[in-house]
Amino acid sequence: LLLEHFEKLQPFCPVCNTGEPAPLRIASRQTEAGGHLIHGVLHCSRPDCMHEFPVIDGVPVVLAGARDYVRENLLAMVMRADLSSDIESLLGDCAGASSVFEATRQQQSAYGYGHYGYAKDAGCNKASVYTILEVCLELAGGITGPVLEIGCGAGGVAQRLAATVQQPVVAMDLNFSLLQIATSAARNNRVTFPRRRIGLVYDRMEIELPPQQRNASFWLGDAVAAPWAEGMFQTIVALNVLDSTPSPLQLLQSAGRLLAPGGKLLLSCPFDWSPRATPVDQWLGGHSQRGPHGGDSAAILHETLGNWQAQQPADALQIIAARDDVPWRMYVHERSHVEYRTHCLALRRPGG
Ligand SMILES: C[S@@+](CC[C@H](N)C(=O)[O-])C[C@H]1O[C@@H](n2cnc3c(N)ncnc32)[C@H](O)[C@@H]1O
Numbered sequence: 001l002l003l004e005h006f007e008k009l010q011p012f013c014p015v016c017n018t019g020e021p022a023p024l025r026i027a028s029r030q031t032e033a034g035g036h037l038i039h040g041v042l043h044c045s046r047p048d049c050m051h052e053f054p055v056i057d058g059v060p061v062v063l064a065g066a067r068d069y070v071r072e073n074l075l076a077m078v079m080r081a082d083l084s085s086d087i088e089s090l091l092g093d094c095a096g097a098s099s100v101f102e103a104t105r106q107q108q109s110a111y112g113y114g115h116y117g118y119a120k121d122a123g124c125n126k127a128s129v130y131t132i133l134e135v136c137l138e139l140a141g142g143i144t145g146p147v148l149e150i151g152c153g154a155g156g157v158a159q160r161l162a163a164t165v166q167q168p169v170v171a172m173d174l175n176f177s178l179l180q181i182a183t184s185a186a187r188n189n190r191v192t193f194p195r196r197r198i199g200l201v202y203d204r205m206e207i208e209l210p211p212q213q214r215n216a217s218f219w220l221g222d223a224v225a226a227p228w229a230e231g232m233f234q235t236i237v238a239l240n241v242l243d244s245t246p247s248p249l250q251l252l253q254s255a256g257r258l259l260a261p262g263g264k265l266l267l268s269c270p271f272d273w274s275p276r277a278t279p280v281d282q283w284l285g286g287h288s289q290r291g292p293h294g295g296d297s298a299a300i301l302h303e304t305l306g307n308w309q310a311q312q313p314a315d316a317l318q319i320i321a322a323r324d325d326v327p328w329r330m331y332v333h334e335r336s337h338v339e340y341r342t343h344c345l346a347l348r349r350p351g352g
């Protein structure tokens with residue numbers, strides 16, 4: 001938790017969401033280093049609420065359901081990064097292919113390598129998430145801060161955005177083990193994560209990074225109930241999130257509220273729908289191929305945005321520009337990559 005951002009941006013309690021927002025306070029500072037709170041507790045400033053939110057490994061858990069989150073994600077939150085590859089491999093073999101341990105390692109491998117592999121392996125630059133970011137920035141025709149990144153994963157894009165705008169970049173995600181990588185990069189200019197070789201075989205990667213931006217901070221929180229004031233951000237970026245979230249339309253509406261009038265929203269999506277992330281009735285397309293758009297997600301997203309504009313011209317997000325078929329290559333293991341074709345969009349909130 002970057003303390004400068006905590007003071008400047010004044011997150012509020014996500015539990016008392018009626019009436020005046022109640023700012024969070026730092027209740028206890030257990031470990032601090034270089035302007036970051038590493039371990040500590042935040043709490044609500046309202047005496048009749050006083051809900052507590054842990055800060056662990058520099059990651060503040062600012063969620064209304066913080067207790068449920070901790071209960072359901074305890075393994076990821078206490079998983080260690082200091083074990084040798086041999087011991088980690090033995091634990092992985094015991095836990096097996098369908099364990100939470102394995103799912104966590106696979107995510108750290110894909111996003112750790114996708115976001116920071118560039119510092120070790122030039123091949124990573126091809127069709128990476130940074131390619132998508134470049135396309136979105138071009139479509140938007142320039143951006144300013146403060147910036148909110150929704151679904152930042154391992155945090156590399158937030159670092160690029162921070163370098164682009166030289167203003168605060170607030171990055172949120174719901175995945176603790178990816179945010180651990182993000183905060184480690186931001187604080188220590190190095191990351192360590194398990195990279196999958198094949199099957200259950202992983203190598204622990206340690207990557208030294210060029211100096212990272214000091215104006216990006218990382219928060220574990222739900223963008224649909226974000227602890228930030230409405231209209232606070234000039235730019236919101238959500239790359240490859242719409243098909244990884246329970247309600248894509250709610251996410252878009254929340255992003256619209258958090259944007260300042262005249263602010264811009266940069267989106268990309270491979271529309272790789274899965275019922276594990278999004279219930280089928282919330283998918284934008286990907287079903288009902290007998291309908292007018294044949295189940296085409298990009299067409300349905302554009303139509304939905306058009307309908308919102310027709311209903312609320314003063315408030316709804318307007319399309320600035322869009323590009324289809326932007327490639328995004330994800331590492332799976334040494335013998336496998338997945339290449340998506342993403343749809344990229346830049347939108348603008350009216351006014352300003
Ligand atoms: C497919 S990953 C993309 C990560 C990164 N943007 C990239 O492109 O490399 C989607 C991420 O969105 C996050 N996410 C989904 N719904 C969210 C929400 N409501 N609030 C914050 N993060 C969310 C997930 O935890 C996941 O890490």
Ligand SMILES: [Zn+2]
Pocket residue numbers: 013014015016022044045046049050051
């Ligand atoms: Zn509260």
